[in-house]
Amino acid sequence: MTDAETSSRTEDDRLMIRLQEGDGAAFEELVDKYREPLLGFFTRNVRDRQLAEDLAQETLLKVYNQAWDYLPLGRFRGWMYRIARNLMIDNVRRRSNDALLLAGRAAPRAADDDPLARIAGEILPPEQLAGQRELAELVDRLLEQIPEDQRTTFTLHHFAELSLPEVAAVMETSLPTCKSRLRLAREKLRHLLKPYGVQEPAEPG
Numbered sequence: 001m002t003d004a005e006t007s008s009r010t011e012d013d014r015l016m017i018r019l020q021e022g023d024g025a026a027f028e029e030l031v032d033k034y035r036e037p038l039l040g041f042f043t044r045n046v047r048d049r050q051l052a053e054d055l056a057q058e059t060l061l062k063v064y065n066q067a068w069d070y071l072p073l074g075r076f077r078g079w080m081y082r083i084a085r086n087l088m089i090d091n092v093r094r095r096s097n098d099a100l101l102l103a104g105r106a107a108p109r110a111a112d113d114d115p116l117a118r119i120a121g122e123i124l125p126p127e128q129l130a131g132q133r134e135l136a137e138l139v140d141r142l143l144e145q146i147p148e149d150q151r152t153t154f155t156l157h158h159f160a161e162l163s164l165p166e167v168a169a170v171m172e173t174s175l176p177t178c179k180s181r182l183r184l185a186r187e188k189l190r191h192l193l194k195p196y197g198v199q200e201p202a203e204p205g
Contacts (some may be wrong), residue, residue: 013072020067027064035060037160038084044143044155045088055091059084078166081156085170135193142192146185153178154185 009017012033018026038059042052062083070079143151149171156167168178 009072010074010076012076013074016067016070016076017072019064020070030063031060034080038080041081041084041155041160042088044140044159045148045152046091047144051091055084055087058087062087075166075169077160077162078169081160081162081166082170082172085152085156138193138196139189142189145192146188150181150185150188153181154189157182 012030015026015030019030035056038056039052042055043049046052046055059080063080066083070076143154146154153167153171156162156170157164162170164178164182165175167182168175171178171181173181
């Protein structure tokens with residue numbers, strides 16, 4: 001391995017190397033770090049809390065079972081979320097009813113630890129910040145009405161906090177397509193928020 005490759009390793013890479021060496025504690029650390037982010041990602045896409053928990057657990061098990069397939073080049077999150085997305089697609093295909101339309105909701109977290117609250121803060125006018133929690137919950141509901149590819153792109157970028165190139169890799173599409181889907185998701189959210197009296201936000205960077 002070159003010096004450049006070694007320097008690009010992240011903490012996640014080091015955990016995966018430990019896991020590849022048989023260190024079970026490294027897997028426990030990965031579970032502690034990523035179980036809740038995965039649960040949030042699945043919940044906002046399949047709308048079913050129990051299914052989201054099952055998919056999050058299955059994703060982490062695949063991370064464990066496929067640890068030797070991972071190359072420690074600083075791309076762990078993209079690799080893991082690609083596994084997560086593929087599991088979600090496979091599950092939806094197996095179900096006769098569309099799992100993305102189920103009504104299950106995640107229990108709300110504290111406002112200061114909720115990505116939805118953060119996004120709401122970007123959208124809400126300053127004089128309405130007291131209603132940030134209400135807007136966050138509204139955005140969560142409205143995500144159901146956005147097409148699957150756009151919603152998945154939006155949640156990977158805003159909730160999983162992946163960069164757009166990482167999202168494009170997970171979605172197995174080009175960066176321009178990824179940017180277009182994110183733009184469309186934002187535009188549709190703006191449109192859906194208008195009847196609720198929410199001021200149209202500035203385009204995020």
